[in-house]
Amino acid sequence: xxxxxxxxxxxxxxxxxxxxxxxxxxxxxxxxxxxxxxxxxxxxxxxxxxxxxxxxxxxxxxxxxxxxxxxxxxxxxxxxxxxxxxxxx
Amino acid sequence: xxxxxxxxxxxxxxxxxxxxxxxxxxxxxxxxxxxxxxxxxxxxxxxxxxxxxxxxxxxxxxxxxxxxxxxxxxxxxx
Numbered sequence: 001x002x003x004x005x006x007x008x009x010x011x012x013x014x015x016x017x018x019x020x021x022x023x024x025x026x027x028x029x030x031x032x033x034x035x036x037x038x039x040x041x042x043x044x045x046x047x048x049x050x051x052x053x054x055x056x057x058x059x060x061x062x063x064x065x066x067x068x069x070x071x072x073x074x075x076x077x078x079x080x081x082x083x084x085x086x087x088x089x
Numbered sequence: 090x091x092x093x094x095x096x097x098x099x100x101x102x103x104x105x106x107x108x109x110x111x112x113x114x115x116x117x118x119x120x121x122x123x124x125x126x127x128x129x130x131x132x133x134x135x136x137x138x139x140x141x142x143x144x145x146x147x148x149x150x151x152x153x154x155x156x157x158x159x160x161x162x163x164x165x166x167x
Contacts, residue, residue, distance in 0.1 A: 019097060019099060019100055022100070023100070023103050026103075026107065027107075030107060030110075030111070034114055037118065038118070041118065041121075041122055045122070045125060046133075049129070049132060049133055050132070050133075065132055065133060068133045068134060068135055069133040071133075071135075072129065072133040072134070072136075072137060073121075073125065073133075075137065076121055076124070076125050076129070076137075076145055077117065077118075077121045079142060079145045079146055079149075080117055080120050080121045080124055080145060080146075080148075080149045081117050081121075082146075083145070083146045083148075083149035083150055084116070084117065084120070084149050084153070
């Protein structure tokens with residue numbers, strides 16, 4: 001059951017969802033979907049780069065690698081974004 | 090929900106904007122993933138080296154160049 005149906009009007013007198021509410025709800029759900037997808041990619045990339053030989057626990061160097069990896073991947077996204085949409089060739 | 094609001098021009102415009110945003114988002118995500126693989130070959134450091142930064146930027150630009158070539162080539166085949 002998706003969150004839309006909890007707002008739908010089933011009978012007379014119940015509140016209807018305005019276009020504004022619908023737009024807000026869509027925007028929120030889209031933002032959440034984008035964030036989830038991004039996180040999944042970061043997990044994949046950083047697992048590849050940082051956990052080369054899985055041990056019985058995460059080592060300190062693996063943990064710091066992961067932290068740096070997340071920061072670098074976010075930075076890379078910005079670099080690509082700017083290259084695509086602002087910097088001239 | 091008022092059915093007429095589902096057909097409103099306002100909602101249509103909103104949806105087409107969000108569609109475009111989604112396409113942009115997908116392109117950035119795909120390209121970042123591919124360029125990361127090509128350019129970041131060693132363990133991530135506390136900042137990018139200048140060669141890593143240029144590689145990432147070049148990667149995006151060359152992808153666009155390639156895209157153009159492919160389109161032109163494809164069109165010339167019709």
